[in-house]
Amino acid sequence: MTNTTLTTSIPPSREEAIELTRNFLPTMSTTPTFGITGATGQLGRKVIASLSGRVAQQQIAAIVRDPAKATDLGVAARQGDYADRQGLEKAFAGLDSLLLISSSSLGTRQAEHENVIRAAQRAGVRRIVYTSLLHADRWGIAFAEDHLATERWLQSSGLDFTILRNGWYWENHTAGLAQALEHGGLVGGAGEARISWASRQDYANAAVAVLTQPDHAGKTYELAGDTAHSLQELAAETARQSGREFGYRNLQEAEHAAFLASVGLPPPLAAVLAEIDCRGIAKGVLAGQDRTLSALIGRPTTSLPTAVAAALNQ
Ligand SMILES: NC(=O)c1ccc[n+]([C@@H]2O[C@H](COP(=O)([O-])OP(=O)(O)OC[C@H]3O[C@@H](n4cnc5c(N)ncnc54)[C@H](OP(=O)(O)O)[C@@H]3O)[C@@H](O)[C@H]2O)c1
Numbered sequence: 001m002t003n004t005t006l007t008t009s010i011p012p013s014r015e016e017a018i019e020l021t022r023n024f025l026p027t028m029s030t031t032p033t034f035g036i037t038g039a040t041g042q043l044g045r046k047v048i049a050s051l052s053g054r055v056a057q058q059q060i061a062a063i064v065r066d067p068a069k070a071t072d073l074g075v076a077a078r079q080g081d082y083a084d085r086q087g088l089e090k091a092f093a094g095l096d097s098l099l100l101i102s103s104s105s106l107g108t109r110q111a112e113h114e115n116v117i118r119a120a121q122r123a124g125v126r127r128i129v130y131t132s133l134l135h136a137d138r139w140g141i142a143f144a145e146d147h148l149a150t151e152r153w154l155q156s157s158g159l160d161f162t163i164l165r166n167g168w169y170w171e172n173h174t175a176g177l178a179q180a181l182e183h184g185g186l187v188g189g190a191g192e193a194r195i196s197w198a199s200r201q202d203y204a205n206a207a208v209a210v211l212t213q214p215d216h217a218g219k220t221y222e223l224a225g226d227t228a229h230s231l232q233e234l235a236a237e238t239a240r241q242s243g244r245e246f247g248y249r250n251l252q253e254a255e256h257a258a259f260l261a262s263v264g265l266p267p268p269l270a271a272v273l274a275e276i277d278c279r280g281i282a283k284g285v286l287a288g289q290d291r292t293l294s295a296l297i298g299r300p301t302t303s304l305p306t307a308v309a310a311a312l313n314q
Pocket of ligand 1: 037038040042065069080081103131169172
């Protein structure tokens with residue numbers, strides 16, 4: 001493969017892409033060079049699948065807390081719990097780049113993320129890419145503070161870092177659409193705020209782009225869908241596609257927390273989710289300002305009609 005191949009406009013085959021990556025990425029050993037945490041989660045699985053199309057599977061290590069859940073990933077799994085700094089250090093041995101997918105444990109994740117960063121430093125990892133939160137500095141609630149603290153640790157870590165401030169997944173709202181149709185509508189607390197949703201696959205592709213391309217060190221990217229919509233618009237599109245009556249009902253924070261608890265969420269989690277909607281999203285912090293996400297992935301982000309159709313036709 002020669003350099004001139006890079007100038008062709010024909011997309012390379014998977015084999016050619018792997019060969020190109022072998023030739024142009026700085027780290028060419030046969031040991032894993034990319035570590036993906038949270039690899040058995042919904043975002044992590046998509047990252048592993050996309051990255052496997054870009055680099056040799058032998059160059060990828062899935063960092064997982066339960067290797068039994070990782071047998072179908074197609075890459076080597078290493079056990080690493082965010083709560084166990086020493087275990088993480090072992091799991092990170094030999095890695096060049098690490099994608100830190102933020103923990104889903106809302107109460108403990110600041111300490112967990114610090115463990116990951118300190119372990120990576122000790123293991124000699126060169127670079128961390130971190131999945132943060134869109135406009136993390138504008139939310140003003142504890143949910144966002146976890147991400148800001150992690151960003152600060154990264155910035156002072158001495159490691160190369162890239163911060164991916166991910167916006168909302170479509171799936172947060174569309175995964176329950178079919179069920180919501182049975183109840184006639186969506187319920188939430190974000191009012192008429194605009195949200196620039198994108199799909200998990202969009203964010204996974206962005207992470208893979210940043211992991212496999214040069215020139216992203218030291219950057220913080222606000223990642224969001226190309227077009228912002230309200231929850232009312234999501235409900236209207238659902239009504240249009242389903243041919244059924246479907247609306248959006250907005251609740252005040254206490255009412256919203258009580259509703260979420262009434263459908264089975266533990267009350268502390270219900271309270272946090274209501275706060276996220278009513279004191280965060282309602283302020284408009286999930287509306288994107290630019291098209292950095294689509295620029296990174298080289299295509300438009302997943303649109304409202306596509307997201308609704310995917311949810312209704314599952
Ligand atoms: N932008 C958004 O709209 C949005 C929405 C929801 C969540 N998030 C954030 O983005 C992250 C990824 O999203 P997702 O949809 O992939 O969430 P997810 O499916 O819940 O995956 C979370 C991953 O974190 C792993 N994890 C949790 N605690 C851990 C620990 N102590 N040690 C090691 N791994 C641990 C889980 O491991 P197991 O597989 O073993 O459970 C799982 O792989 C979430 O964790 C959350 O921080 C963002």
